[in-house]
Amino acid sequence: MATTDTSPVSAAPPRPSAASRFFDKAGMLLVLAILFIGCAVGVDNFFSWVNMKGLALAVSMTGMVSCTMLFCLAAGDFDLSIGSVVACAGVLTAVVINHTGSITLGVLAGLGSGALVGALNGYVVARLRINALITTLATMQIVRGFGFIVSDGKAVGIGREAFFTLGNSSLLGIPTPIWITVACFAVFGFILNRTVFGRDTLAVGGNSEAAHLAGIAVDRIKIVIFTAQGVMAAFAGIVLASRFTSGQPNTNQGFELEVISACVLGGVSLTGGIGSMAFVIAGVLIMGIVQNAMNLLNVPTFYQYVARGVILLAAVLFDRWKRRKQ
Amino acid sequence: MSSATLAFDRVAKEFPGVKALDDVSFAVNAGSIHALMGENGAGKSTLLKILSGAYTPTGGSLVIGGQPCVFHDTADALAAGVAVIYQELHLVPEMSVAENLFLGHLPQRLGIVDRRALAAAARKQLELIGEAIDPWTKLGRLPLAQRQMVEIAKALTRGARIIAFDEPTSSLSDREVRRLFTIIRDLRARGCTVLYVSHRMEEIFELCDRITILRDGRHVETSELANLTRDAVVQRMVGRKLADIYNYTPRPGAGGGLAVEGLAGPGLAEPCSFAAEAGEIFGFFGLVGAGRSELMRLIYGAAAKTAGRVTVAGREVAVASPRDAIQSGIVLCPEDRKKEGIVPVRSVLENTNLSARRRKARGGMLIDETWEQANARERVDQLRVRTPSLQQLIRNLSGGNQQKVILGRWLSETVKVILLDEPTRGIDVGAKSEIYTIMQNLAKSGVCVIVVSSELPEVLGVSDRIAVMRQGKIAAIVNRADATEEQLLKLALPLETARAS
Ligand SMILES: Nc1ncnc2c1ncn2[C@@H]1O[C@H](COP(=O)(O)OP(=O)(O)OP(=O)(O)O)[C@@H](O)[C@H]1O
Ligand SMILES: [Mg+2]
Numbered sequence: 001m002a003t004t005d006t007s008p009v010s011a012a013p014p015r016p017s018a019a020s021r022f023f024d025k026a027g028m029l030l031v032l033a034i035l036f037i038g039c040a041v042g043v044d045n046f047f048s049w050v051n052m053k054g055l056a057l058a059v060s061m062t063g064m065v066s067c068t069m070l071f072c073l074a075a076g077d078f079d080l081s082i083g084s085v086v087a088c089a090g091v092l093t094a095v096v097i098n099h100t101g102s103i104t105l106g107v108l109a110g111l112g113s114g115a116l117v118g119a120l121n122g123y124v125v126a127r128l129r130i131n132a133l134i135t136t137l138a139t140m141q142i143v144r145g146f147g148f149i150v151s152d153g154k155a156v157g158i159g160r161e162a163f164f165t166l167g168n169s170s171l172l173g174i175p176t177p178i179w180i181t182v183a184c185f186a187v188f189g190f191i192l193n194r195t196v197f198g199r200d201t202l203a204v205g206g207n208s209e210a211a212h213l214a215g216i217a218v219d220r221i222k223i224v225i226f227t228a229q230g231v232m233a234a235f236a237g238i239v240l241a242s243r244f245t246s247g248q249p250n251t252n253q254g255f256e257l258e259v260i261s262a263c264v265l266g267g268v269s270l271t272g273g274i275g276s277m278a279f280v281i282a283g284v285l286i287m288g289i290v291q292n293a294m295n296l297l298n299v300p301t302f303y304q305y306v307a308r309g310v311i312l313l314a315a316v317l318f319d320r321w322k323r324r325k326q
Numbered sequence: 327m328s329s330a331t332l333a334f335d336r337v338a339k340e341f342p343g344v345k346a347l348d349d350v351s352f353a354v355n356a357g358s359i360h361a362l363m364g365e366n367g368a369g370k371s372t373l374l375k376i377l378s379g380a381y382t383p384t385g386g387s388l389v390i391g392g393q394p395c396v397f398h399d400t401a402d403a404l405a406a407g408v409a410v411i412y413q414e415l416h417l418v419p420e421m422s423v424a425e426n427l428f429l430g431h432l433p434q435r436l437g438i439v440d441r442r443a444l445a446a447a448a449r450k451q452l453e454l455i456g457e458a459i460d461p462w463t464k465l466g467r468l469p470l471a472q473r474q475m476v477e478i479a480k481a482l483t484r485g486a487r488i489i490a491f492d493e494p495t496s497s498l499s500d501r502e503v504r505r506l507f508t509i510i511r512d513l514r515a516r517g518c519t520v521l522y523v524s525h526r527m528e529e530i531f532e533l534c535d536r537i538t539i540l541r542d543g544r545h546v547e548t549s550e551l552a553n554l555t556r557d558a559v560v561q562r563m564v565g566r567k568l569a570d571i572y573n574y575t576p577r578p579g580a581g582g583g584l585a586v587e588g589l590a591g592p593g594l595a596e597p598c599s600f601a602a603e604a605g606e607i608f609g610f611f612g613l614v615g616a617g618r619s620e621l622m623r624l625i626y627g628a629a630a631k632t633a634g635r636v637t638v639a640g641r642e643v644a645v646a647s648p649r650d651a652i653q654s655g656i657v658l659c660p661e662d663r664k665k666e667g668i669v670p671v672r673s674v675l676e677n678t679n680l681s682a683r684r685r686k687a688r689g690g691m692l693i694d695e696t697w698e699q700a701n702a703r704e705r706v707d708q709l710r711v712r713t714p715s716l717q718q719l720i721r722n723l724s725g726g727n728q729q730k731v732i733l734g735r736w737l738s739e740t741v742k743v744i745l746l747d748e749p750t751r752g753i754d755v756g757a758k759s760e761i762y763t764i765m766q767n768l769a770k771s772g773v774c775v776i777v778v779s780s781e782l783p784e785v786l787g788v789s790d791r792i793a794v795m796r797q798g799k800i801a802a803i804v805n806r807a808d809a810t811e812e813q814l815l816k817l818a819l820p821l822e823t824a825r826a827s
Contacts, residue, residue, distance in 0.1 A: 194692055194693050196683060196684055196687045196691055202672060203669045206669035206670060206671045210667055210668060211669065213626075213658065213666050214681040214735065215648050217647075217649055273669065274671050
C-alpha cells in the first residue's frame with residue numbers, strides 16, 4: 001500500500017428523522033389510506049361489500065395493464081396503443097370464436113394480435129429508434145382502425161356461453177377478473193424487484209447508454225416489455241369481451257391515459273428509471289376510489305373529468321414539492 | 327476596509343444523511359486566484375453551488391463586499407456579480423454562440439431580436455477573452471474547451487466580478503489548459519476574484535495565490551500557497567502522508583493478453599494494431615481527441631468496427647456489443663461517467679452491481695440479495711467511496727465518488743482484460759494512489775490492464791509500455807525504461823504543430 005495511515009471509510013452520518021423518512025417512503029400510500037377512510041366515513045354505501053366488489057372490478061382492467069405499463073415507463077418509454085389493443089383484441093376474439101366455434105382459437109387470436117402489435121411497437125422503438133410517443137400514437141390509430149374493419153364498426157355478440165365464465169365467474173365470492181389482477185400485481189411486482197430483468201429495466205430507463213455499456217441488452221428488454229404490454233392489453237380486452245359478452249370496437253378510448261395517469265399518480269417517473277409496484281397499486285386504487293365515490297355522490301360525468309385531471313396535477317405537484325424539500 | 331470581497335461565514339449545508347459542509351469560514355482576497363482543495367466528497371462543489379445560488383446553505387452566509395448575503399437562485403448570484411463555471415456547462419448546444427452569450431437579455435427592437443447588435447456585442451465579448459469564434463456558430467459544434475471559453479465570456483457579459491471554476495481542466499488537452507490559465511490570469515489582472523477547484527496539484531501550484539483546504543466538510547486551513555509544499559497540502563487534505571503514489575513494481579509479463587490487429591472504425595484514421603500481455607499495464611497517451619477513447623470503444627464493441635480482429639489469450643473473440651465483450655472477459659470503464667457510467671436515479675448498490683449481477687443471479691434470473699449487499703459493501707470499502715449508505719442515489723454523491731462507484735462496477739467482474747479510460751479523472755490524490763495499487767494488483771493476478779490517460783506523469787508512472795496516439799492512429803509504442811515526458815509529448819503532437827514549434 002502506498003499509504004502510511006488509514007482513515008475511516010465514511011463518518012457516521014446524521015440520519016433524517018424517522019417521521020420524515022416514513023413520509024417520503026409512504027407518501028401516496030398515506031394519501032390512499034386517508035382517502036379510503038374519508039370515503040368510508042363520508043360517503044354512504046361506499047364501504048359495503050357490494051360496492052367494494054364493484055370498485056375492485058372497475059379498477060381490475062386498469063390494474064392489469066398498469067403492471068406492464070409500469071415496466072414500459074420504467075424503461076423510459078410509453079405506450080399509447082393499449083386502448084386500441086383492448087378493443088381490437090376483444091373484437092377479434094369475438095369474431096374468431098363466432099367463425100370457428102373454438103374459444104381457444106379465439107383467445108389465441110386475440111392474444112396473438114396483442115403480441116404482434118406490441119412486438120411491432122418494440123421493434124420500431126428499440127431497433128429503429130423512433131420515439132415511443134410517435135410510434136404508439138401511430139399504432140394506436142392503426143389498431144383502432146383494424147378493430148372497426150374486423151367488426152364492421154359494430155359490436156360483435158359472442159355465441160359461446162362458456163366464454164363468459166372468464167369475466168363473470170367468481171371464486172370464493174370474488175369475481176375472477178379481480179383475482180387475475182391481484183395475480184398480475186404479485187407476479188410483475190416480483191419481476192420488477194427480484195429479478196435481473198426487472199432491475200435492468202430500471203437501469204435502461206435511468207440511463208440507457210450506461211446500461212448498454214454495462215452489457216445490458218437494451219433493445220431486447222424494450223422489445224420484450226412492449227410485447228408483454230401488448231399481450232396484457234389484449235388479455236384485458238378478452239376479459240372485457242367476456243364480461244360484456246361481446247367485442248366492442250368503440251370501447252376504451254382514452255384508456256391509455258387512464259393507465260398512465262394511475263402510474264404517474266403512483267410516482268412512476270415519465271423519464272424512466274423510477275417506479276415500484278406498491279405505488280402503482282396505490283395510484284390505481286386512488287383513481288378508482290375517486291371515480292367510485294363521485295359516482296356514489298352522483299357527480300355528473302362532465303365534472304368527473306375535471307376532478308380526475310385536477311387530482312393528477314395535484315399528485316404530480318405534490319411529488320415535485322416533496323422532492324424539492326430534500 | 328478589509329481587502330476581502332468574498333468570504334464564507336460559518337457556512338453549513340446538510341443533506342438528508344450527509345453533512346456536506348460544517349461551519350466553513352474563510353476569506354478570499356479581492357483580485358486573487360484562490361484554490362479550493364480537498365478529497366472527493368470534501369464539499370468543494372457544494373460550496374460552489376452555494377456561491378452560485380444553486381443550493382441555499384442550511385447555516386451561515388456568504389459575505390460579499392462586506393454584506394452578508396444568501397442566494398436563493400442563480401439569478402440572485404448573477405445580480406451580485408458571481409458566476410460559477412461547472413464542469414458540465416450550462417449552455418444550449420442547439421443555439422448559436424451569440425445567443426448563448428446573451429441568453430435571457432438578447433438585444434431586441436420591439437420584441438424582435440436585433441441580430442446585428444447581437445453579433446457585434448458577441449464579437450466584442452469573445453475578443454475580450456481572445457477567442458476568434460464566429461458568433462453564429464452553433465455552440466454544439468465547438469470543442470469542449472471553446473465551449474468553456476464561451477461560458478467564461480458569458481459570465482463576463484453578466485458583469486461577474488467573482489468567478490468560480492469547478493474542475494475546469496479535467497477534459498481539456500494540455501494546450502487548452504494553457505489557454506484557460508492565460509484567461510484566468512487575465513481575469514485576475516482585471517480585478518476579478520477567482521475561486522479554483524481542481525485535484526491536479528501542479529495546476530494549483532502554478533496558477534493560484536492562496537489555498538483553502540477542506541476535509542470532511544470542515545475548513546482545515548487557508549494560507550498563502552507559497553508557504554506550503556505539495557506534501558503539506560496532501561497531508562492536510564488526506565490527513566496522512568502519501569508515499570510514492572504510483573507504487574510501481576516490475577512484474578513479469580505472462581503472454582496471452584489482448585491482441586488487436588488492424589482494428590478500424592469511426593474515429594480512427596487508420597487501422598490500429600497492438601498487443602498487450604496478460605499481467606502488463608499498457609498505457610495509452612495522446613492529446614484529447616487523438617482517438618484513444620474511440621479505439622477502446624471499438625475493442626469493447628460499443629462502436630461498430632469496420633475491420634480487424636481482437637484476440638484474448640490467444641483466441642479470437644467476436645465482439646459485436648459490450649455484452650459480448652464482457653462475456654469474453656473484456657470490460658471498459660468509460661471516460662464520461664455522467665453520460666456513459668452512472669444511472670443517476672438508482673442507488674450506489676445497484677450502480678455497483680449493474681453488470682456483475684447477471685452472472686451472480688440464482689438460476690440466471692433471481693437477484694442474489696446477499697451477494698449484492700456483500701459486493702457493494704466490498705467495493706465501497708475498497709475504493710473508500712464516501713456515501714451515507716449503499717441505498718444512497720448515486721447522483722447525490724460527489725463527482726469523484728461517482729467515478730469510484732463506476733470503477734467498482736468493473737472491479738466486481740472477473741476479467742481477463744480491463745480497459746480503463748481516464749480512471750482517475752476527478753479523483754483526489756489519496757484515492758488515486760489506491761487506484762494505482764489496485765491496477766498493480768490486477769496486473770499481478772494476470773489481468774491485462776489498459777489505461778488511457780491524458781496525464782503524462784500518470785501514464786509514465788503506472789505503465790509497463792506506452793502507446794502514443796496521434797490524430798486517430800498509433801504513432802509509437804514505447805517501453806517504460808525508454809520513455810520520457812518530452813518524447814511522449816512530441817509523439818502526441820500533430821505533425822504540423824510539431825514542425826512549427
Ligand atoms: N444533493 C445531494 N444530496 C445528498 N448528498 C449530497 C448532495 N450533494 C452532495 N452531497 C454530499 O455532500 C458531500 C460533498 O459533496 P461535494 O460534491 O461538495 O464534494 P466535492 O468536494 O466536490 O468532491 P469531488 O472532488 O468528488 O467532486 C458528499 O459526501 C456528497 O455525497
Ligand atoms: Mg466536486
